[in-house]
Structures are given as C-alpha cells and as structure tokens.
Amino acid sequence: MTCSGNNKWVRKTVERIAIIGLGKAGRTIHLPALKKLKNVQIVGAYDVQGGGEALGLPSFSSIDQMLAEARPDMVVVATPPASHVELTRRALLADCHVFCEKPLAETMADADAIAALAAERRRQVVVNSEFPFMPIHWEAKRRMSQPGFGDLQFVMIQQSFVVTPETEEGWRGADPQRTLKEFGTHVLDLAQFFYGERPLSLRARMPRPGRPDGPDYLNLLELEFSGERFAQITLDRLTRGRHRYLDIRLDGTEAAIETRLGGRMQAKAGLRPRTRRPFVELDMAMGGTARLYRGEACERIATAPLDLFADATAQLLGMSIEAINAGRPPPYTLDDARHTLRLLLACYEAESGGVIRCGEW
Structure with a gap:
C-alpha cells in the first residue's frame, strides 16, 4: 500500500487492546485475529447485546466504563458502518489508537473530522483493508x-x-x-x-x-x-x-x-x-x-x-502495531483509507x- 501520512504522534506502545462489537465480524474475524498475535492482551470487550462473558472476555456494561477501567492502548471497532465515526471519536478522546472495520465513515466530512481529531490527539487510526x-x-x-x-x-x-x-x-x-x-x-x-x-x-x-x-x-x-x-x-x-x-x-x-x-x-x-x-x-x-x-x-x-479473513486481518493488525510501536506510519494509513472512501x-x-x-x- 502507499505509505503516505506522518508520524507526528506521541509514542504509545500497543499492548492492551479492547474490542467494541461482538457480532459476526467481531467473533469470526477480529477476535480470531487478535488471538493470533503475540505480545498483545485483550483487556476489554463491549457489545450492546452483551455476550463477552460467554466468549471468555473481560466485559463491561458501557464503553465509558471499559475505556476508563481497562485502559486499552488500542480499540478495535467491529460494528456496523453507521457507528464507526462516533466509536472511533470516543476511543481517540480516550487517547487510544484505533483499528476500525471498513468503511471508516459514510461521508468525507466525517472522515476528515476523524483525521483532524487523530492528528490533534496524536494517535493512529487504521482501517481494516485486509485483502x-x-x-x-x-x-x-x-x-x-x-x-x-x-x-x-x-x-x-x-x-x-x-x-x-x-x-x-x-x-x-x-x-x-x-x-x-x-x-x-x-x-x-x-x-x-x-x-x-x-x-x-x-x-x-x-x-x-x-x-x-x-x-x-x-x-x-x-x-x-x-x-x-x-x-x-x-x-x-x-x-x-x-x-x-x-x-x-x-x-x-x-x-x-x-x-x-x-x-x-x-x-x-x-x-x-x-x-x-x-x-x-x-x-x-x-x-x-x-x-x-x-x-x-x-x-x-x-x-x-x-480462515483467510482473520489471518489477513491479523497480518495487517500485527504490522500496524509493530509500526506504531516503532514510531512509523502503519502499512495502510488513515490517508489511504480516506482516499479510498473518496473513490x-x-x-x-x-x-x-x-x-x-x-x-x-
């Protein structure tokens, strides 16, 4: 992928990850992908329908509680498209990096707002372009x-x-x-x-x-x-x-x-x-x-x-975490995601x- 973007963020090593959304994408793609990665820990899970306990995950009754108590370094957003912008915004405001299911947003105005907030908070947002x-x-x-x-x-x-x-x-x-x-x-x-x-x-x-x-x-x-x-x-x-x-x-x-x-x-x-x-x-x-x-x-x-979807997601997520931890842009940047959304x-x-x-x- 093109590697446009910058690395002007305050270093925050990604070790603790929380996930929002335990529907089909969360259960069949993101959780299996996370379990393939070494040196990361799933510290929290939230879904409006619950279900985290049945999956053996530390679950919370609200997103605010999860962000405050689990203190994740990165939040995985695995929910339907209409919720991506708001959930990404809340994670950024909690000083978390974000790994978001595609598409990032439904309008360019929303995507640009996320980019501005990510730059302000000096955090990375990676969209799951796993193919x-x-x-x-x-x-x-x-x-x-x-x-x-x-x-x-x-x-x-x-x-x-x-x-x-x-x-x-x-x-x-x-x-x-x-x-x-x-x-x-x-x-x-x-x-x-x-x-x-x-x-x-x-x-x-x-x-x-x-x-x-x-x-x-x-x-x-x-x-x-x-x-x-x-x-x-x-x-x-x-x-x-x-x-x-x-x-x-x-x-x-x-x-x-x-x-x-x-x-x-x-x-x-x-x-x-x-x-x-x-x-x-x-x-x-x-x-x-x-x-x-x-x-x-x-x-x-x-x-x-x-398990090609979970496997490819693990590849992108792992490479992104490695890049963030090394102070480099991820292999698929927020600028890449915004350009594809514009297309x-x-x-x-x-x-x-x-x-x-x-x-x-």
Missing part, C-alpha cells in the same frame, strides 16, 4: 516485481455473489448503497495495491434492473491508471448461478497471474487444445489460490488458509456512467 494482506494477493504483488512477469498492463476483478435472506440481514439488505459500501473498499484498494499508485479517473455504472430504489446489486467500475492502464471491476450480486467470491487476473507483458478466493477441491483431466497432450490436474486450496500463467503452462505460487463515494456520484477525474485529489 492486500492475504497471502495470495501479497505473493502475486511480489511475483509481479520478479523477472518473468513484465509490466502490469490490465487488472480484471470479478465477483459473482449469491445473496440470500441470511446475507441481507441487518443493515445490508436495506441500504441502497449496499454492495459497494460493503465490498468496494476491498476491490478499490486491491486495484491500487497492484498498480502501486492511485487512479487518474473512474467511471461507474450501477444499474438496478426492476428495483430502482433497491440495493446496488450490480457494480460496473473502470479505473484508469497512468500509461493507459486500466482496472475493470464487476461486482455481481444479481446472479443466481455459480458463487465466485473474488477472481482477479493480472495481465503482464510476459505472464499473467490469476487469484481466486474461495476454497475448493477439484480434479480435471483432458487434452491441451494446442498441443493435444493429455493432462491431469488436482487443485486443492482451502481458502484461495494464486497461479502464474505463461500461455497454458501454469505454476501455483500461493494459497490462502481457510467509493465518487463511484456513487458517477453511477449513471459519468467519468470523474481523481488524479489531482
């Missing part, structure tokens, strides 16, 4: 810099996600900005991560066939980078076909890399179309896989674990197909 820190994406980026891949020319990012009543519970199914707000930060960050720069312009279409006031279940995005290079992003939640959580193709001048999220076990046999030679392939990847292709020849370069909001501004120039932001 670049998944091993298949991290290794793909590394291999792109090695001989044999060439220069990255085109990025294709696709998702075919089957929505169900269960996936649409809570805020998601009722939000007209459901899909890009929930998943857009990840794909926008991945495109910038692979190119190593911010886009010059964007174009967006978000048709809502048959449901003009419903959720944006189809996002068609195009990002232009320097040198007439593009990223094309399709998030399709209209599908009633195959569920493909996230597929990425990175086209270089000498090779291509394809990554896929979603565990599978698959055996294939057949004939190579050009050589007419028989082949047998066994593909086992519990959480995801990355392959490098040169024509029909391929090499598996990385896999992701079954996301611009996509909704341009959702009828308009082009927005963003190179001067």
